[in-house]
Amino acid sequence: MRRTMARHPAQGKAIGGIATHIQEAMVTELDRRMVFLGTAVMAGAAKAAGMPTMPPAPDDEVGWAHIAALYPVTRAITQLENGYWGNMASPVRDAHRAILERLNRDSSWYARRAMVKDQAIVRDRAAAAMGVLPEEIGMCRNAAEGLSALISQFRDVGAGDRILYSDTDYEAMQGCMVNLARSRGALAIKISLPRAPTHETAIAAYEQAFAANPGLKLVLLTHISHRSGLVLPVAEIAALAKARGIAVIVDAAQSFYQLPFAIPEFGADFVGMNFHKWVGAPLGAAAIWIRKGRTDAIAPSPAEPDARPDDTQARVHQGTVDYSAQLTIPAALDFQAGLPRAAKLARLQYLRNRWVEPLRGLPGLEILLPDDARLHGAITSFRIGGRTSTADNIAITDALLDRFGIMTVHRAGLADGTCVRVTPSLFTTPAEVDGLVPALRTLVAELVR
Known part of the structure; x- marks a missing residue:
């Protein structure tokens, strides 16, 4: 986005995803600029994107299955390495394809004329989601x-x-x-x-x-x-x-x-x-x-x-x-608008706890974070006793993938050694997370003497 763009005057269109905890003074300013347009508009955008009108409870598998179905992801493996980048849901992927097609078709005619207005809308939508100007x-x-x-x-x-x-x-x-x-x-x-x-x-x-x-x-x-x-x-x-x-x-x-x-x-x-x-x-x-x-x-x-x-x-x-x-x-942002971030976090923490809680206290397994909900979201890493080198943890991620079909990733750089990161996402099922429990029990038994 070029820094010289003027702000588009017609920015009173659907705006979703704005945080619910914006400071009162900031909300007033955003209202004045017609960036915050209310929950009714956000709900309409979410419905158009295929999201449910009410967020499911963390353990409502019927509701979450509906959301998971909107993500065209592989089930050839259990994907528990979702911290790299996020999958696009189907409505987002379709919008992206349409934009790519227009860019390829209209090139500079669009880029140097109408795109300037669209980029200004993007900036305002992004700012609203961040809770800033x-x-x-x-x-x-x-x-x-x-x-x-x-x-x-x-x-x-x-x-x-x-x-x-x-x-x-x-x-x-x-x-x-x-x-x-x-x-x-x-x-x-x-x-x-x-x-x-x-x-x-x-x-x-x-x-x-x-x-x-x-x-x-x-x-x-x-x-x-x-x-x-x-x-x-x-x-x-x-x-x-x-x-x-x-x-x-x-x-x-x-x-x-x-x-x-x-x-x-x-x-x-x-x-x-x-x-x-x-x-x-x-x-x-x-x-x-x-x-x-x-x-x-x-x-x-x-x-x-x-x-x-x-x-x-x-x-x-x-x-x-x-x-x-x-x-x-x-x-x-339209897609995310139907899923309040508190509900999303509750689901991610629920999935995280499905593997952490049964393994907490297993001799030979170190889970790097406590269960204080203030200190974790979806992501939690682990170590198998004595295995702190990068090579050790690459070998563990290879074993999880090759033998159990579970994708994770090693992370180096902590002062006390390398670890393995586990990250579920919104399309992850409890059964997929549960599969990590026997896999780690097996590896710990093999690697810790």
């Missing part, structure tokens, strides 16, 4: 691209300053923090979060790090770790950081639409997130958010040397991208 966001291809810009172009770090990140953060973002420090003569501090975290100890780890490193200028917080699945108490930690004058960047790549929240609730300065994971848009749809009044803290992209100080989009230069992915965001 359209001018506060910039579109990009993925959270890594957006967060790389936010970190690498952060201006307020100089020689002798300190910045902070943890072992739960995404590898590329850790690399960006290290390179930011190197390029400015600063010091990058890496902390390790507790091996068996609780809500309190996770907060305490950052509080202690803040106290031990006076003069910190920036902290990176990952809302849901792609490694263990830990849900970090971001709002509480961000409040501690802000009290010390520390700028906060939040990585919400895994949490956006997996958990119910609006972006302003973090209390952060900058956020990067995806639409192609838990929103279910096509690959290549993501955004950054910069709090109003903080845009100039991020230098413009080198490709945008004359950008205005308040131009958020200029912080990520897009060039020519896969426009079809971004243009399909409204269809993905």
